[in-house]
Amino acid sequence: MEQRKLYKTLENAFKNFPNFENDKQLLSYVLKEVISHENIEITGGRIWDLNENKSAYVMVEQHGEIEKIRKGYTLKLDFYPIFYEVGRNRSILAQETDKYLSELGIHLYSATGIGERYKVKDKNGNDQNLYQYILAFNSNEMNINLLNTMNIISTSVSSMLKTRGIEKKARAIEKDLVKAREIQKSILPEHEYSFGNYEIFGISIPDRIVGGDFFDYLTFGSEKDKLGIAIGDAASKGFSAAAQALYVSGALKMGTENELKMTAVMKKINNLVHKVFPYERFLTLFYMEIYNDTKGLCLYVNAGHNPPIHLNYSTNNMETLEATGPVLGPAPEQDYNTDSFYFDKNDILVLYTDGIVEATNSKFEFFGEDRLKEDILNNKNFTSKEIAENIIEAVQKFSARAKYSDDKTVVVVKRVQ
Secondary structure, three states, rough: HHHHHHHHHHHHHOOOOOOOOHHHHHHHHHHHHHHOOOOOOOOOEEEEEEOOOOOOEEEEEEEEEOOOOOOOOOEEOOOOOHHHHHHHOOEEEEOOOOOHHHHHOEEEEEEEEEEEEEEOOOOOOEEEEEEEEEEEOOOOOOHHHHHHHHHHOOOOHHHHHHHHHHHHHHHHHHHHHHHHHHHHHHHHOEEEEEOEEEEEEEEEEOOOOOOEEEEEEEOOOOEEEEEEEEEEEEOHHHHHHHHHHHHHHHHHHHHHHHHHOOOHHHHHHHHHHHHHHOOOOEEEEEEEEEEEOOOOOOEEEEEEOOEEEEEEEOOOEEEEEOOOOEEEEOOOOOOOEEEEEEEOOHHHHHHHEHHHOOOOOOOOOOOOOHHHHHHHHHOOOOOOHHHHHHHHHHHHHOOOOOOOOEEEEEEEEEEEO
């Protein structure tokens, strides 16, 4: 399943979870939900808990189609150092080395880290990281797709655990959140921007006091004929999402100021997000560069973001700029590719976040990509400012009576000469 769709599937499955007394009860619920969900190819799993002195993991619960391990079975880190690899990479596929587990017929297994991550020393005195919990899964296919699935499960569930603690303190930091909103607004660029043959207009409306959406226009010190445009969306909510968004926006600025290649910048940002926000959900980012030239070249990298829509003015043909790499954060050392297209005169590119296409009406119908494309086509003779404002207005009217809402951001780029 595509990563963003998997995240939405998990979000829908977990959004109504009961109030649990402790984390282990919540993890048990999550495990059962994942196993029973028809669109997630996981047939069974176990919960392992890091003991108090952080020397071993204890098996505390198991569900689904699995070889049953006796409850309380312990794997000591000195004899099972593969768990340190989970601490480094979040999710792994590995050959079983424990004699007891091998005798049960377990030869290949998968595991992903959940919750807090602690820094510890191994028996050789080297620094290592360990997650509080490990979920081990059974699946009919042990491959890269399962790893991606586990990464999304890990980031989603870890965020749920952290959110439970944050929500208890939310009222006490309301004044800080208001200040954070002022900071966030001050960092967002002016809506309107002109560059060479292009006019650009962006709008961002947070759902809460602060939001996880952002956009930016980036200039290059020595290269006056190039402009970078970015749009991002942190999948979590509120202050945590805003912190991620602000961090990535700053990292992107630093990368472009140092004139690094797009793919190198994206790879560095992914590693930074993975290191600095290990317990948060993922973040998506679309970054493009346009030039003050006659050909209308546009280069871009799409890290799992909603595919922007390019309208060819003369033919009314629309193409979407699909992902060229994975979402940011769940796993380190990911690779990203660039792609390109050309702007003809009056062509339009619309960048947007989830809150646009996933806005719902009172019947729980999505605004959707088709409505967005129709709006773009109907507004193609307007300025970039008018197009952006009309899209936001259409979405706001469509979702006026909806119970659920999200941050909404749209950036319109139009070549006018």
